[in-house]
Amino acid sequence: MVERLNAEDREAALALLPGWVHDKAVDSIARDFRFKDFSTAFAFMAQVAMLAEKAGHHPDWSNSYNRVRIALSTHDAGGLSEKDIALALEIDRLMP
Amino acid sequence: MVERLNAEDREAALALLPGWVHDKAVDSIARDFRFKDFSTAFAFMAQVAMLAEKAGHHPDWSNSYNRVRIALSTHDAGGLSEKDIALALEIDRLMP
Numbered sequence: 001m002v003e004r005l006n007a008e009d010r011e012a013a014l015a016l017l018p019g020w021v022h023d024k025a026v027d028s029i030a031r032d033f034r035f036k037d038f039s040t041a042f043a044f045m046a047q048v049a050m051l052a053e054k055a056g057h058h059p060d061w062s063n064s065y066n067r068v069r070i071a072l073s074t075h076d077a078g079g080l081s082e083k084d085i086a087l088a089l090e091i092d093r094l095m096p
Numbered sequence: 097m098v099e100r101l102n103a104e105d106r107e108a109a110l111a112l113l114p115g116w117v118h119d120k121a122v123d124s125i126a127r128d129f130r131f132k133d134f135s136t137a138f139a140f141m142a143q144v145a146m147l148a149e150k151a152g153h154h155p156d157w158s159n160s161y162n163r164v165r166i167a168l169s170t171h172d173a174g175g176l177s178e179k180d181i182a183l184a185l186e187i188d189r190l191m192p
Binding site: 038039042045046049052053058059060061062063064065 | 134135138141142145148149154155156157158159160161
């Protein structure tokens with residue numbers, strides 16, 4: 001069972017993820033990505049899908065043409081956990 | 097330039113797409129799909145992405161674990177066009 005991050009650990013983690021916005025109401029983080037076109041956006045999504053499947057932790061996400069929005073939260077923990085931070089850091093590493 | 101479907105053509109088209117719900121407010125159609133797991137859901141998304149890229153017409157869609165929601169509308173036409181109907185029919189053909 002993964003535990004929800006306490007306030008101190010959460011703030012420390014968010015400092016490592018400047019591109020992500022914390023939604024306090026539901027304790028999730030989200031980031032918007034923009035690409036050249038649909039093909040490039042979906043190629044990124046395929047990479048994120050592999051990371052997510054490997055981590056056993058999956059995003060809530062949407063795509064519209066060249067835009068991808070990714071939200072992360074650990075539903076079982078009722079908010080942000082280490083799993084979200086780890087996946088967000090891995091997703092950020094995909095970006096040039 | 098693709099034209100928005102008139103009411104008669106739209107109703108005839110929607111009759112061919114019983115799984116899709118028409119949102120009258122924005123004149124779009126949407127369908128929810130459910131799969132065994134994330135991997136299966138994303139495999140379906142990859143197939144839809146190929147169809148969309150081939151058609152030069154892209155969905156607004158979201159995924160959460162085993163669920164995929166696809167919405168189709170032709171932004172340039174201000175509502176549903178032949179392109180949406182054609183893509184929806186092709187997506188339906190992916191389903192067993």
